[in-house]
Amino acid sequence: MYVDFDKIPQNARIWVYQTNRQLTDNEASTIENYLKPVVNQWAAHGASLLASAKVLHNRFVIIALDQSFNEASGCSIDASTRWFKELGDALNIDFFDRSQAYLDGIEIKTFSVFQSKKAVESGLISPDTLIFNNVNLSILGDLANKWQIKAFEAPTLKRFFAKDLV
Template identity: 50%
Template structure:
């Protein structure tokens, strides 16, 4: 059963999917419509799940479920992953982009993990650059720790001064 994202509690479980490119308005609307229909039919062992989906910042798809109502099973989680794979294939998009997304001015850019250190050395990614932590487990963490300064993330090691 689909409900608006903002009506879900902070303990609701989330999965953050990152598109491999910025999405235009038509793509975002299509994704939202298709995934709302899927969430509306989402079930675990035949029992409906209460969940939501939201497209954010022209790049991210957030899928959420309130597991107090009914826990998501392995099969229901696999089903949600399949939605994104099928939708991505139909739209020629990859929603499983594992590069690091960061804010650069008014734009969200991505960089391969292996290139992070050089971008920090070049000053392109700085300590206060906002990066996206797509591994947040629930809505509460999503609200507080999805967008964080690079120096407050796993990237902090690149900004620590070496004491002599």
Template identity: 45%
Template sequence: MYIPFHDIAFEARVWIYQANRNLTDDEVGTLTETLKAALEGWEAHGEALTASGKIFHHRFVVIAVDESETLPSGCSIDKSTRWLQEIGPRLNVDFFDRSLAYLDAQGNIQTVPVSAIKNAVLNEEIEPNTTVFDNTVATKAQWMSRWKTRADHTWLKRYFKEQTA
């Protein structure tokens, strides 16, 4: 059962998928409608899942499920992944490219290849207070409080330690 994202419980489990390019307004509309329809019928072992999904910053697809009502199964989680695997090629978008880190540069989403992060820190292109998207958050509450956070509060902190060593 689909519900609006703002209504899903704070404890809801979230998965964040990142597009490898900005989505157009039309693509966001198409993806939103596709996601709503898929979530409306999302089930685990024949039980409806209370779920939501929303696209943020024309880049990030966030899917949330309220586990307090029905737990998603491995098969249902796989199904949610397949939705994006199916629509990605139609939109010419890769939602599964984990080789990029996402930064918020004054409201503009920028990407840096993970392989180039160390040099970006050394060249001060990424600083400890640079806002980054931490797509490893697990709940809506975490998403709300630390999805956008300082680089030195994420897995990137090791690069700042190396820089001062």
């Protein structure tokens, strides 16, 4: 069953899908309009799931599931993955982008996770650059305090900064 995103509890399980490019407002609206009915029908072994979906920063799609109602199963998680495969094919968007997103002023940019050391050495990423830490998120409340962090705090980046600089 679909519920408004702001009605989902902070301890709800989340999945973050990062797009490979900035979405237009129209694409973000299309994605939310597509997800509302499929989330409304989402089930685990025939049991309805209480969940929501939201596009954030026109770059990330968050699926939130209230596990106190019912928990997701492997099959239901696979079904949600298929939603994004279908959406991606229809809109020419990769929702499974694994690059590192960061803020450059007010713009969200990315670099390959395989180029992390080079991004730091070249000065593209400083210790204080805000990055989107999608890796360590598990509940909705994590968006408020673990999602946007300074690069020197990121498990994937901190080793590239000199100890005396951070």
